[in-house]
Amino acid sequence: MAKRGMLIVLSGPSGVGKGTVRKAIFDQGGNDFQYSISMTTRKPRKGEVNGVDYYFVSKEEFEHNIETGQMLEYAKYVDNYYGTPLKYVNETLDKGKDVFLEIEVNGALQVRKKSPDGVFVFLTPPDLMELKQRIINRGTEDMATINKRMQKAVEEIRMMQDYDFAVVNDKVENAVDSIKTIIKSERFRVARVFPEYEEMLGDK
Numbered sequence: 001m002a003k004r005g006m007l008i009v010l011s012g013p014s015g016v017g018k019g020t021v022r023k024a025i026f027d028q029g030g031n032d033f034q035y036s037i038s039m040t041t042r043k044p045r046k047g048e049v050n051g052v053d054y055y056f057v058s059k060e061e062f063e064h065n066i067e068t069g070q071m072l073e074y075a076k077y078v079d080n081y082y083g084t085p086l087k088y089v090n091e092t093l094d095k096g097k098d099v100f101l102e103i104e105v106n107g108a109l110q111v112r113k114k115s116p117d118g119v120f121v122f123l124t125p126p127d128l129m130e131l132k133q134r135i136i137n138r139g140t141e142d143m144a145t146i147n148k149r150m151q152k153a154v155e156e157i158r159m160m161q162d163y164d165f166a167v168v169n170d171k172v173e174n175a176v177d178s179i180k181t182i183i184k185s186e187r188f189r190v191a192r193v194f195p196e197y198e199e200m201l202g203d204k
């Protein structure tokens, strides 16, 4: 049986560039990890596609998924539920493939408890003014929501120390390179991919 895959968890405040960096990593190709599409009760933004960006569901459907044990983790974030469907993650890890989650900090803590072997990366802005400017420039939220997200950002940045790695998203290419390097290195550490290591250490 293939070795179980590794979980890669990316968190960071709203507007820091998680989606942009994640898409750039996947667009470059050549990654042997898969993106886990989250479920949310948030309304789709212009251009977002159901089943690509998120599974957009009602509050009732989300709560049904929680009650029937179908979520790996979930959290409420500024008035909406967000969570990771368990089935896809388990099936992909069982095939020996790594899985990439882009989730907020409370969900990441739940995953950490269940899968301490995962690699936890926090994407941080160069500074808070730049963060606010990025959310404003994106133009997807009204000012009241932006302010709530900025408050959340302060709580989230406080939790950065619970992560294994912090990456500053100054330039997208730099953040992409750093995250890819971290994944490569962690995969090596966890899997000990040299055959002679396996022989020496046994299958533990």
Ligand SMILES: Nc1nc2c(ncn2[C@@H]2O[C@H](COP(=O)(O)OP(=O)(O)O)[C@@H](O)[C@H]2O)c(=O)[nH]1
Pocket (backbone or CB within 6 Å): 011, 012, 013, 014, 015, 018, 019, 038, 039, 042, 073, 074, 075, 077, 082, 083, 084, 102, 103, 104, 105, 106, 107, 108
């Ligand atoms: N716990 C958890 N958080 C998620 C999940 N999917 C997305 N999020 C987080 O929910 C927050 C809000 O996401 P979204 O409304 O798309 O805003 P954005 O991050 O500003 O693009 C972000 O911190 C996401 O990383 C998930 O499956 N579980």
Ligand SMILES: Nc1ncnc2c1ncn2[C@@H]1O[C@H](COP(=O)(O)OP(=O)(O)O)[C@@H](O)[C@H]1O
Pocket (backbone or CB within 6 Å): 012, 013, 014, 015, 016, 017, 018, 019, 020, 021, 134, 135, 137, 138, 169, 170, 171, 172
């Ligand atoms: N390194 C960067 N420098 C400048 N702008 C960025 C950078 N990364 C992302 N952005 C922009 O900031 C906004 C928020 O990015 P997004 O990927 O939607 O963030 P998140 O998914 O973390 O909420 C978008 O308009 C995006 O184009």
